[in-house]
Amino acid sequence: MEIAGRSAPARLRAMPSWLINQAALPANRLVTEGLAGAGMRRYHFSLLAALDEMGPASQADLSRGTTIDGSDMVAAVNELVEQGLVERTQDPTDRRRNVVTITPAGRRQLRTLDRLLGKAQGELLAPLSGEERKQLVDLLTQVVDHHAGTGAGPRARSSSR
Amino acid sequence: MEIAGRSAPARLRAMPSWLINQAALPANRLVTEGLAGAGMRRYHFSLLAALDEMGPASQADLSRGTTIDGSDMVAAVNELVEQGLVERTQDPTDRRRNVVTITPAGRRQLRTLDRLLGKAQGELLAPLSGEERKQLVDLLTQVVDHHAGTGAGPRARSSSR
DNA sequence: CCAGTTACGTTGGCCGGTCCAACATTGGTT
DNA sequence: AACCAATGTTGGACCGGCCAACGTAACTGG
Numbered sequence: 001m002e003i004a005g006r007s008a009p010a011r012l013r014a015m016p017s018w019l020i021n022q023a024a025l026p027a028n029r030l031v032t033e034g035l036a037g038a039g040m041r042r043y044h045f046s047l048l049a050a051l052d053e054m055g056p057a058s059q060a061d062l063s064r065g066t067t068i069d070g071s072d073m074v075a076a077v078n079e080l081v082e083q084g085l086v087e088r089t090q091d092p093t094d095r096r097r098n099v100v101t102i103t104p105a106g107r108r109q110l111r112t113l114d115r116l117l118g119k120a121q122g123e124l125l126a127p128l129s130g131e132e133r134k135q136l137v138d139l140l141t142q143v144v145d146h147h148a149g150t151g152a153g154p155r156a157r158s159s160s161r
Numbered sequence: 162m163e164i165a166g167r168s169a170p171a172r173l174r175a176m177p178s179w180l181i182n183q184a185a186l187p188a189n190r191l192v193t194e195g196l197a198g199a200g201m202r203r204y205h206f207s208l209l210a211a212l213d214e215m216g217p218a219s220q221a222d223l224s225r226g227t228t229i230d231g232s233d234m235v236a237a238v239n240e241l242v243e244q245g246l247v248e249r250t251q252d253p254t255d256r257r258r259n260v261v262t263i264t265p266a267g268r269r270q271l272r273t274l275d276r277l278l279g280k281a282q283g284e285l286l287a288p289l290s291g292e293e294r295k296q297l298v299d300l301l302t303q304v305v306d307h308h309a310g311t312g313a314g315p316r317a318r319s320s321s322r
Numbered sequence: 323c324c325a326g327t328t329a330c331g332t333t334g335g336c337c338g339g340t341c342c343a344a345c346a347t348t349g350g351t352t
Numbered sequence: 353a354a355c356c357a358a359t360g361t362t363g364g365a366c367c368g369g370c371c372a373a374c375g376t377a378a379c380t381g382g
């Protein structure tokens with residue numbers, strides 16, 4: 001009763017880049033489902049986490065402190081404002097800036113999300129022992145750090161014109 | 162000379178699901194760039210690899226043997242046909258089926274892609290030792306296998322109606 | 323003081339990847 | 353014959369990531 005051909009080619013299964021992408025599927029599914037229980041998306045959490053860590057910050061600061069593009073920041077902040085989790089106020093000392101501040105409700109929500117996401121991580125790494133989980137995090141961190149800034153940042157300023 | 166705030170919130174940096182997604186960025190960038198040198202995309206390689214491993218197969222077989230949806234298979238096969246890397250012929254014993262066969266040129270191309278991708282994997286895992294690379298592949302494989310079939314397959318057949 | 327340059331927020335859009343619904347054709351079942 | 357299942361195909365939705373352009377505002381050098 002073979003379920004023939006249900007698994008990917010061996011060439012792919014041995015390829016780290018492929019494994020990473022395959023692991024990202026359940027990861028994103030679990031995280032998305034977890035956050036959906038609180039009516040949130042991934043970037044909402046990123047934003048709340050950044051605010052909790054950085055304190056009040058401009059949208060440009062938040063864009064730099066997360067992987068969220070400035071273009072997408074507008075809508076993201078709007079959505080958090082609508083739910084009363086952050087406040088957007090104009091910076092009086094620099095009228096270009098919008099200072100975004102997390103509210104007490106935002107902090108409460110953040111703690112809820114922490115709990116939900118912790119659960120999701122547990123399910124994601126279910127087959128691994130505590131020691132193995134540490135190893136995985138360590139190895140991935142090395143890879144991520146090694147490639148940091150190698151493709152995320154703004155395009156090299158073209159000097160033409 | 163701190164480059165202040167250039168790194169993501171600690172909450173995220175400690176989260177396996179986030180690390181996996183961040184690692185997927187350079188992974189996809191390197192692989193995409195590598196394949197671009199041969200005028201190919203990722204699913205082209207998946208397809209050629211599956212064909213090389215499965216032998217001649219119908220598009221439905223290929224869809225099941227890869228992560229490529231049947232809807233997207235049509236265009237993918239078309240593109241490979243245009244480049245003479247595969248052939249699409251109607252199965253005489255089942256006139257619904259298109260049998261896709263890899264050509265000698267396809268096999269040659271596949272070997273080229275293997276080489277390009279091997280290089281990309283090396284760059285991706287540059288900071289890791291040989292031992293660490295094995296560990297990473299092993300850990301990711303455990304995670305991927307554990308979640309196999311947990312969200313990819315066709316939607317559960319709704320029994321309503 | 324003024325001209326040029328830089329930063330910020332915002333709008334709009336493109337692209338790639340994933341997925342689903344519907345359909346006509348064909349084959350299998352009973 | 354009547355029904356059900358599988359195949360290939362078209363069309364489109366959705367999401368995440370990214371970029372271009374623009375108006376406003378601040379800064380800098382002459």
